[in-house]
Amino acid sequence: MIRDDIKAALVTAMKARDSEKTSAIRLIQAALKNRDIEMRTSAGSSDDDVVVMEVLQKMAKQRRESIEMFEKGGRTELAAAEQAELAVIEGFLPAQMDEDAARAAIAAIVAELGATSVKDMGRVMAAVKERLAGQLDMSKASGLVKGALG
Numbered sequence: 001m002i003r004d005d006i007k008a009a010l011v012t013a014m015k016a017r018d019s020e021k022t023s024a025i026r027l028i029q030a031a032l033k034n035r036d037i038e039m040r041t042s043a044g045s046s047d048d049d050v051v052v053m054e055v056l057q058k059m060a061k062q063r064r065e066s067i068e069m070f071e072k073g074g075r076t077e078l079a080a081a082e083q084a085e086l087a088v089i090e091g092f093l094p095a096q097m098d099e100d101a102a103r104a105a106i107a108a109i110v111a112e113l114g115a116t117s118v119k120d121m122g123r124v125m126a127a128v129k130e131r132l133a134g135q136l137d138m139s140k141a142s143g144l145v146k147g148a149l150g
Contacts, residue, residue: 002052002092003032009092020081024088031055053093053134060089097135102144105132110148118149 006028013021035055063086070079097105109127113120124145129138 002049002056006032006052006092020084021088024085027085028056028059028089028092031059050133056089056093057134057137060086060093063089094134096137097132099140099144102132102136102141103148105136106141106144106148110145115149118146121145121149124149 006025010022010025010029013025032052032055035051039051063082066082067079067086070076070082106124106128109131110124113123113127115121115124125138125142128136128141128145132141
């Protein structure tokens with residue numbers, strides 16, 4: 001489980017006295033704790049790895065946006081700190097599909113569902129999210145699905 005890998009990485013980082021990695025992993029654990037608290041009151045996904053991947057992907061997206069803003073603002077030291085956190089976060093995420101593999105997987109889903117036009121995009125995106133969650137950035141998937149349907 002990803003959650004166990006995160007706990008083990010925290011112990012390793014603490015023993016190595018790697019303060020940057022330790023703080024980044026603690027941020028991840030805090031976000032996971034917040035998500036667990038949110039899920040107590042709502043009926044959410046029961047698969048723990050899916051929940052952890054969603055949290056990690058959200059955190060990675062936030063870091064990418066922050067890096068972009070800091071670089072535009074000329075704050076390279078803050079961008080470097082965010083980049084270090086992003087590297088730690090991405091270390092726990094599964095490998096992402098390359099664009100060619102993503103196109104092939106989406107084309108297979110489109111063919112399987114018999115989708116022919118952009119009107120079917122909702123059905124296709126639901127299937128893509130269900131099958132390729134964690135392996136593919138859904139913002140990129142949207143463009144690839146439009147291309148496959150258009």
